[in-house]
Amino acid sequence: MAGELTGKVIVLTGGADGIGRECALAYGREGARVAIVDRDLDAAHRTAAELGGDSLALGADVSDGEMVRIALTAVLDRFGRIDAVHNNAGISSPSKPLHETTEDEWDDLQRTNVKSVYWTTRFAFEALKASQGCILNTASMVGLIGQAEHAAYVASKGAMISLTKAMAVDYASYSIRVNAICPAGVWTPMLERWCAEQRDPDRIRQYLDEIHPLGYCPHGDVIADAAVFLLSAKARFMTGCILPVSGGAELGYRR
Numbered sequence: 335m336a337g338e339l340t341g342k343v344i345v346l347t348g349g350a351d352g353i354g355r356e357c358a359l360a361y362g363r364e365g366a367r368v369a370i371v372d373r374d375l376d377a378a379h380r381t382a383a384e385l386g387g388d389s390l391a392l393g394a395d396v397s398d399g400e401m402v403r404i405a406l407t408a409v410l411d412r413f414g415r416i417d418a419v420h421n422n423a424g425i426s427s428p429s430k431p432l433h434e435t436t437e438d439e440w441d442d443l444q445r446t447n448v449k450s451v452y453w454t455t456r457f458a459f460e461a462l463k464a465s466q467g468c469i470l471n472t473a474s475m476v477g478l479i480g481q482a483e484h485a486a487y488v489a490s491k492g493a494m495i496s497l498t499k500a501m502a503v504d505y506a507s508y509s510i511r512v513n514a515i516c517p518a519g520v521w522t523p524m525l526e527r528w529c530a531e532q533r534d535p536d537r538i539r540q541y542l543d544e545i546h547p548l549g550y551c552p553h554g555d556v557i558a559d560a561a562v563f564l565l566s567a568k569a570r571f572m573t574g575c576i577l578p579v580s581g582g583a584e585l586g587y588r589r
Protein backbone atom coordinates (compact mmCIF):
# COMPACT_ATOMS: atom_id res chain seq x y z
CA MET A 335 0.00 0.00 0.00
CA ALA A 336 2.83 2.43 -0.83
CA GLY A 337 1.83 6.07 -0.49
CA GLU A 338 -1.61 5.40 1.01
CA LEU A 339 -1.30 8.52 3.19
CA THR A 340 0.74 10.80 0.96
CA GLY A 341 0.54 14.43 2.04
CA LYS A 342 -1.72 13.76 5.03
CA VAL A 343 -0.99 15.47 8.35
CA ILE A 344 -1.59 12.99 11.17
CA VAL A 345 -1.62 13.92 14.85
CA LEU A 346 -0.65 10.82 16.81
CA THR A 347 -0.81 10.80 20.61
CA GLY A 348 1.49 8.42 22.45
CA GLY A 349 3.52 8.09 19.27
CA ALA A 350 6.91 8.02 20.97
CA ASP A 351 6.88 4.36 21.97
CA GLY A 352 5.00 1.05 21.75
CA ILE A 353 2.05 0.76 19.37
CA GLY A 354 2.16 4.49 18.67
CA ARG A 355 5.80 4.36 17.56
CA GLU A 356 4.99 1.54 15.11
CA CYS A 357 2.06 3.59 13.79
CA ALA A 358 4.25 6.69 13.42
CA LEU A 359 6.81 4.75 11.36
CA ALA A 360 4.09 3.16 9.22
CA TYR A 361 2.39 6.52 8.59
CA GLY A 362 5.76 7.98 7.58
CA ARG A 363 6.43 5.09 5.18
CA GLU A 364 3.02 5.78 3.58
CA GLY A 365 3.95 9.41 2.94
CA ALA A 366 2.22 11.16 5.86
CA ARG A 367 3.60 14.05 7.88
CA VAL A 368 3.34 12.89 11.48
CA ALA A 369 3.01 15.10 14.57
CA ILE A 370 3.84 12.99 17.62
CA VAL A 371 2.22 14.30 20.80
CA ASP A 372 3.67 12.50 23.81
CA ARG A 373 4.42 13.29 27.43
CA ASP A 374 7.92 11.82 26.89
CA LEU A 375 9.38 14.55 24.68
CA ASP A 376 12.85 12.96 24.42
CA ALA A 377 11.38 9.69 23.16
CA ALA A 378 9.07 11.63 20.81
CA HIS A 379 12.12 13.38 19.35
CA ARG A 380 13.87 10.01 18.86
CA THR A 381 10.89 8.57 16.96
CA ALA A 382 10.49 11.76 14.92
CA ALA A 383 14.20 11.55 14.04
CA GLU A 384 13.66 7.97 12.80
CA LEU A 385 10.82 9.27 10.66
CA GLY A 386 12.94 12.05 9.24
CA GLY A 387 11.28 14.24 6.65
CA ASP A 388 8.53 16.54 7.72
CA SER A 389 7.69 15.22 11.19
CA LEU A 390 7.11 17.02 14.47
CA ALA A 391 7.64 16.03 18.12
CA LEU A 392 5.57 17.81 20.76
CA GLY A 393 5.63 17.29 24.51
CA ALA A 394 2.16 17.22 26.08
CA ASP A 395 0.16 15.26 28.61
CA VAL A 396 -3.04 14.38 26.75
CA SER A 397 -5.05 14.51 29.97
CA ASP A 398 -4.31 18.24 30.22
CA GLY A 399 -6.61 20.29 27.98
CA GLU A 400 -4.36 23.34 27.83
CA MET A 401 -1.35 21.25 26.80
CA VAL A 402 -3.41 19.57 24.07
CA ARG A 403 -4.63 22.95 22.83
CA ILE A 404 -1.07 24.28 22.64
CA ALA A 405 0.16 21.13 20.85
CA LEU A 406 -2.60 21.22 18.24
CA THR A 407 -2.02 24.94 17.66
CA ALA A 408 1.65 24.12 17.03
CA VAL A 409 0.64 21.45 14.49
CA LEU A 410 -1.58 23.92 12.65
CA ASP A 411 1.15 26.61 12.75
CA ARG A 412 3.63 24.16 11.22
CA PHE A 413 1.49 22.30 8.68
CA GLY A 414 -1.62 24.46 8.23
CA ARG A 415 -3.95 21.47 8.31
CA ILE A 416 -4.86 18.25 10.18
CA ASP A 417 -6.15 15.25 8.22
CA ALA A 418 -6.31 12.74 11.06
CA VAL A 419 -6.10 12.47 14.81
CA HIS A 420 -5.07 9.09 16.18
CA ASN A 421 -5.89 8.96 19.91
CA ASN A 422 -3.45 6.28 21.01
CA ALA A 423 -1.83 7.48 24.25
CA GLY A 424 -3.06 5.41 27.15
CA ILE A 425 -2.21 3.88 30.50
CA SER A 426 -3.35 0.55 31.94
CA SER A 427 -2.46 0.57 35.64
CA PRO A 428 -3.66 -0.33 38.18
CA SER A 429 -4.30 -4.09 38.02
CA LYS A 430 -7.11 -4.04 40.58
CA PRO A 431 -10.84 -4.69 40.95
CA LEU A 432 -12.95 -1.55 41.30
CA HIS A 433 -13.30 -1.43 45.11
CA GLU A 434 -9.51 -1.47 45.53
CA THR A 435 -8.94 1.27 42.95
CA THR A 436 -8.17 4.65 44.51
CA GLU A 437 -9.95 7.79 43.36
CA ASP A 438 -6.67 9.14 41.96
CA GLU A 439 -6.05 5.91 39.99
CA TRP A 440 -9.60 6.02 38.61
CA ASP A 441 -9.33 9.70 37.65
CA ASP A 442 -5.89 9.25 36.04
CA LEU A 443 -7.16 6.42 33.84
CA GLN A 444 -10.31 8.20 32.73
CA ARG A 445 -8.51 11.50 32.14
CA THR A 446 -5.71 9.89 30.13
CA ASN A 447 -7.68 7.31 28.15
CA VAL A 448 -11.08 9.00 27.69
CA LYS A 449 -11.03 12.71 28.43
CA SER A 450 -8.03 13.04 26.10
CA VAL A 451 -10.36 12.14 23.21
CA TYR A 452 -12.61 15.02 24.27
CA TRP A 453 -9.67 17.44 24.27
CA THR A 454 -8.21 16.42 20.90
CA THR A 455 -11.68 16.53 19.34
CA ARG A 456 -12.44 19.96 20.83
CA PHE A 457 -9.24 21.45 19.47
CA ALA A 458 -8.89 19.60 16.14
CA PHE A 459 -12.54 19.62 15.08
CA GLU A 460 -12.50 22.70 12.84
CA ALA A 461 -9.36 21.46 11.08
CA LEU A 462 -10.87 17.98 10.62
CA LYS A 463 -14.04 19.55 9.24
CA ALA A 464 -11.97 21.49 6.73
CA SER A 465 -10.02 18.40 5.63
CA GLN A 466 -12.97 15.96 5.88
CA GLY A 467 -10.56 13.99 7.99
CA CYS A 468 -10.51 10.99 10.29
CA ILE A 469 -10.35 10.15 13.96
CA LEU A 470 -8.91 6.82 15.04
CA ASN A 471 -8.99 5.54 18.61
CA THR A 472 -6.78 2.81 20.02
CA ALA A 473 -9.28 1.04 22.26
CA SER A 474 -8.86 -2.55 23.46
CA MET A 475 -10.47 -5.94 23.23
CA VAL A 476 -11.10 -5.74 26.98
CA GLY A 477 -13.46 -2.81 26.36
CA LEU A 478 -15.64 -5.31 24.48
CA ILE A 479 -15.36 -8.44 26.61
CA GLY A 480 -14.06 -7.30 30.02
CA GLN A 481 -10.99 -8.41 31.96
CA ALA A 482 -10.33 -9.53 35.51
CA GLU A 483 -8.73 -7.03 37.90
CA HIS A 484 -8.68 -4.05 35.53
CA ALA A 485 -12.10 -2.49 36.12
CA ALA A 486 -11.05 1.14 35.64
CA TYR A 487 -9.03 0.36 32.50
CA VAL A 488 -11.84 -1.78 31.05
CA ALA A 489 -14.32 1.05 31.76
CA SER A 490 -12.05 3.56 29.98
CA LYS A 491 -11.73 1.37 26.89
CA GLY A 492 -15.48 0.63 26.86
CA ALA A 493 -16.05 4.37 26.94
CA MET A 494 -13.68 4.87 24.00
CA ILE A 495 -15.65 2.29 22.02
CA SER A 496 -18.99 3.95 22.79
CA LEU A 497 -17.54 7.37 22.01
CA THR A 498 -16.27 6.10 18.67
CA LYS A 499 -19.82 5.13 17.67
CA ALA A 500 -21.38 8.36 18.99
CA MET A 501 -18.78 10.53 17.26
CA ALA A 502 -19.11 8.56 14.01
CA VAL A 503 -22.83 9.33 13.92
CA ASP A 504 -22.40 13.00 14.89
CA TYR A 505 -19.59 13.71 12.45
CA ALA A 506 -20.71 11.72 9.40
CA SER A 507 -22.52 14.79 8.08
CA TYR A 508 -19.11 16.54 7.98
CA SER A 509 -17.57 13.54 6.18
CA ILE A 510 -15.34 12.95 9.20
CA ARG A 511 -14.87 9.21 9.75
CA VAL A 512 -14.35 7.87 13.29
CA ASN A 513 -13.11 4.33 13.93
CA ALA A 514 -11.44 2.28 16.65
CA ILE A 515 -8.95 -0.55 16.76
CA CYS A 516 -9.14 -3.17 19.49
CA PRO A 517 -5.87 -5.02 20.09
CA ALA A 518 -5.72 -7.95 22.53
CA GLY A 519 -2.06 -8.24 23.60
CA VAL A 520 0.78 -6.41 21.82
CA TRP A 521 4.43 -6.50 22.93
CA THR A 522 5.22 -2.94 24.00
CA PRO A 523 6.83 -1.32 27.04
CA MET A 524 3.30 -1.20 28.59
CA LEU A 525 2.80 -4.97 28.25
CA GLU A 526 6.33 -5.68 29.53
CA ARG A 527 5.56 -3.56 32.62
CA TRP A 528 2.25 -5.38 33.08
CA CYS A 529 3.94 -8.81 32.88
CA ALA A 530 6.52 -7.76 35.45
CA GLU A 531 3.69 -6.83 37.88
CA GLN A 532 2.07 -10.29 37.66
CA ARG A 533 2.72 -13.08 40.16
CA ASP A 534 4.34 -15.43 37.58
CA PRO A 535 5.71 -13.35 34.66
CA ASP A 536 7.01 -16.38 32.69
CA ARG A 537 3.65 -18.14 32.84
CA ILE A 538 1.95 -14.90 31.81
CA ARG A 539 4.15 -14.57 28.72
CA GLN A 540 3.09 -18.08 27.65
CA TYR A 541 -0.55 -17.20 28.47
CA LEU A 542 -0.28 -14.13 26.20
CA ASP A 543 0.66 -16.39 23.29
CA GLU A 544 -2.14 -18.82 24.12
CA ILE A 545 -5.01 -16.28 24.24
CA HIS A 546 -4.44 -15.47 20.55
CA PRO A 547 -5.82 -18.32 18.41
CA LEU A 548 -3.34 -17.33 15.69
CA GLY A 549 -0.70 -18.56 18.13
CA TYR A 550 1.41 -15.63 19.27
CA CYS A 551 1.30 -12.27 20.93
CA PRO A 552 2.27 -9.81 18.18
CA HIS A 553 4.29 -6.61 18.02
CA GLY A 554 2.80 -3.26 17.06
CA ASP A 555 3.31 -3.68 13.31
CA VAL A 556 0.00 -5.58 13.05
CA ILE A 557 -1.84 -2.65 14.63
CA ALA A 558 0.01 -0.13 12.47
CA ASP A 559 -1.01 -1.90 9.24
CA ALA A 560 -4.68 -1.80 10.29
CA ALA A 561 -4.34 1.84 11.32
CA VAL A 562 -2.89 2.80 7.93
CA PHE A 563 -5.84 1.09 6.27
CA LEU A 564 -8.45 2.85 8.44
CA LEU A 565 -6.89 6.27 7.82
CA SER A 566 -6.53 5.67 4.08
CA ALA A 567 -9.01 6.14 1.26
CA LYS A 568 -9.34 2.34 1.10
CA ALA A 569 -11.55 2.67 4.21
CA ARG A 570 -13.50 5.63 2.81
CA PHE A 571 -16.90 4.02 3.51
CA MET A 572 -16.02 2.80 7.02
CA THR A 573 -17.07 4.76 10.07
CA GLY A 574 -18.13 3.71 13.57
CA CYS A 575 -16.16 0.52 13.00
CA ILE A 576 -14.72 -1.20 16.09
CA LEU A 577 -12.04 -3.35 14.50
CA PRO A 578 -10.47 -6.21 16.49
CA VAL A 579 -6.82 -6.69 15.54
CA SER A 580 -6.38 -9.50 17.99
CA GLY A 581 -5.55 -12.78 16.28
CA GLY A 582 -9.10 -13.87 17.16
CA ALA A 583 -8.58 -13.51 20.93
CA GLU A 584 -12.10 -12.22 21.57
CA LEU A 585 -13.55 -15.44 20.14
CA GLY A 586 -12.64 -17.12 23.41
CA TYR A 587 -10.76 -20.16 22.11
CA ARG A 588 -7.36 -20.92 23.63
CA ARG A 589 -4.55 -22.86 22.03
Ligand SMILES: NC(=O)c1ccc[n+]([C@@H]2O[C@H](COP(=O)([O-])OP(=O)(O)OC[C@H]3O[C@@H](n4cnc5c(N)ncnc54)[C@H](O)[C@@H]3O)[C@@H](O)[C@H]2O)c1
Binds near residue numbers: 347349371396516522
Ligand atom coordinates in the same frame (compact mmCIF):
# COMPACT_ATOMS: atom_id res chain seq x y z
N1 LIG B 1 0.10 -3.24 24.53
C1 LIG B 1 -1.06 -3.87 24.60
O1 LIG B 1 -1.11 -5.09 24.81
C2 LIG B 1 -2.35 -3.11 24.36
C3 LIG B 1 -3.53 -3.87 24.21
C4 LIG B 1 -4.73 -3.19 23.97
C5 LIG B 1 -4.75 -1.81 23.89
N2 LIG B 1 -3.58 -1.11 24.07
C6 LIG B 1 -3.67 0.35 23.99
O2 LIG B 1 -2.76 0.81 23.03
C7 LIG B 1 -2.33 2.13 23.38
C8 LIG B 1 -0.82 2.18 23.36
O3 LIG B 1 -0.34 1.24 24.32
P1 LIG B 1 1.18 0.74 24.36
O4 LIG B 1 1.14 -0.67 24.82
O5 LIG B 1 1.88 1.11 23.12
O6 LIG B 1 1.71 1.65 25.59
P2 LIG B 1 3.21 2.12 25.94
O7 LIG B 1 3.16 2.48 27.40
O8 LIG B 1 4.18 1.10 25.51
O9 LIG B 1 3.37 3.44 25.08
C9 LIG B 1 2.47 4.50 25.33
C10 LIG B 1 2.99 5.82 24.81
O10 LIG B 1 2.02 6.80 25.21
C11 LIG B 1 2.66 7.84 25.94
N3 LIG B 1 1.73 8.35 26.97
C12 LIG B 1 1.21 7.69 28.02
N4 LIG B 1 0.43 8.51 28.74
C13 LIG B 1 0.44 9.71 28.11
C14 LIG B 1 -0.16 10.96 28.38
N5 LIG B 1 -0.94 11.16 29.45
N6 LIG B 1 0.06 11.98 27.52
C15 LIG B 1 0.84 11.83 26.44
N7 LIG B 1 1.47 10.67 26.15
C16 LIG B 1 1.27 9.61 26.98
C17 LIG B 1 3.90 7.19 26.56
O11 LIG B 1 4.89 8.16 26.87
C18 LIG B 1 4.32 6.23 25.44
O12 LIG B 1 5.13 6.87 24.47
C19 LIG B 1 -2.94 2.44 24.74
O13 LIG B 1 -4.10 3.21 24.59
C20 LIG B 1 -3.29 1.06 25.28
O14 LIG B 1 -4.34 1.09 26.21
C21 LIG B 1 -2.40 -1.73 24.29
